[in-house]
Amino acid sequence: MVKTRERDLVQAVRVDLAAIDPPRACCRAAERSGLGTAAQGRARSPVVARLAIRLADPEADRRPAGQLPDLDWAAARSHCRSAWLRGRFLSAGSLSLVAAGAHLELVVPMGEGSELAGRLREAGFAPSLRVRRGRSVVTLKRTETILAFLRHCGAGASVLEVESRLVMRQLQGHLNRVLNAEGANLERTVAASARQMAIIEQLEVDGRLAEASDIDRAVALERRAAPEATFSELADRLGISRARVQRAFRHLEDAAAQPAGDI
Numbered sequence: 162m163v164k165t166r167e168r169d170l171v172q173a174v175r176v177d178l179a180a181i182d183p184p185r186a187c188c189r190a191a192e193r194s195g196l197g198t199a200a201q202g203r204a205r206s207p208v209v210a211r212l213a214i215r216l217a218d219p220e221a222d223r224r225p226a227g228q229l230p231d232l233d234w235a236a237a238r239s240h241c242r243s244a245w246l247r248g249r250f251l252s253a254g255s256l257s258l259v260a261a262g263a264h265l266e267l268v269v270p271m272g273e274g275s276e277l278a279g280r281l282r283e284a285g286f287a288p289s290l291r292v293r294r295g296r297s298v299v300t301l302k303r304t305e306t307i308l309a310f311l312r313h314c315g316a317g318a319s320v321l322e323v324e325s326r327l328v329m330r331q332l333q334g335h336l337n338r339v340l341n342a343e344g345a346n347l348e349r350t351v352a353a354s355a356r357q358m359a360i361i362e363q364l365e366v367d368g369r370l371a372e373a374s375d376i377d378r379a380v381a382l383e384r385r386a387a388p389e390a391t392f393s394e395l396a397d398r399l400g401i402s403r404a405r406v407q408r409a410f411r412h413l414e415d416a417a418a419q420p421a422g423d424i
């Protein structure tokens with residue numbers, strides 16, 4: 162169910178990006194070039210195929226497949242650069258929302274990887290580059306970077322959606338950590354309480370509990386009555402400070418550490 166929603170969300174991002182109609186002719190050409198072979202009848206999804214048709218340009222269509230001119234990145238304006246990156250992402254990119262956050266990668270032919278990574282770096286996104294099964298894989302890892310990249314490519318509402326999904330997940334992770342920490346605290350309280358009960362039992366058996374101060378003895382009896390209570394709870398029940406409860410247990414422990422009849 163969750164996985165399906167995430168796939169839908171990723172699809173929404175792609176639909177969002179593919180729906181952009183660049184008003185300038187320069188950007189349309191740049192996006193076509195970014196789409197690469199996907200602009201020439203090799204689209205991997207109907208969404209991208211329809212985009213390719215919308216961006217079609219009769220002059221470019223006369224070129225043989227695979228010979229679309231590359232964008233002159235160095236000379237390109239920023240609007241054209243983001244159109245090109247959008248096209249590249251739509252034809253070669255994939256986005257996944259995994260437990261740790263978001264993951265975005267572009268898989269391109271070997272010769273193209275470092276060029277693409279360089280362009281991404283220049284556009285302000287720090288990619289990593291590696292080779293997988295004879296192809297270059299350019300990856301954006303940090304969630305913030307990925308969201309910024311998608312916005313840069315022109316994605317709108319769908320990015321907000323991705324963002325809120327990731328924030329929700331972070332909150333869930335935080336909540337789980339808090340619950341786990343509380344569980345650990347409880348375990349520590351229970352272990353400490355068992356130790357204290359044993360000490361109280363020992364002092365009671367050899368008669369030394371009666372020799373303890375009134376407050377120390379009251380703390381010991383209260384602990385017996387409420388083995389699972391925290392120090393703060395014991396303090397509340399007795400109307401004394403938490404520090405005083407702690408001190409009482411220290412006294413009891415010290416007494417128990419002495420051989421009986423040695424006080």
Ligand SMILES: [Zn+2]
Binds near residue numbers: 189
């Ligand atoms: Zn342009």
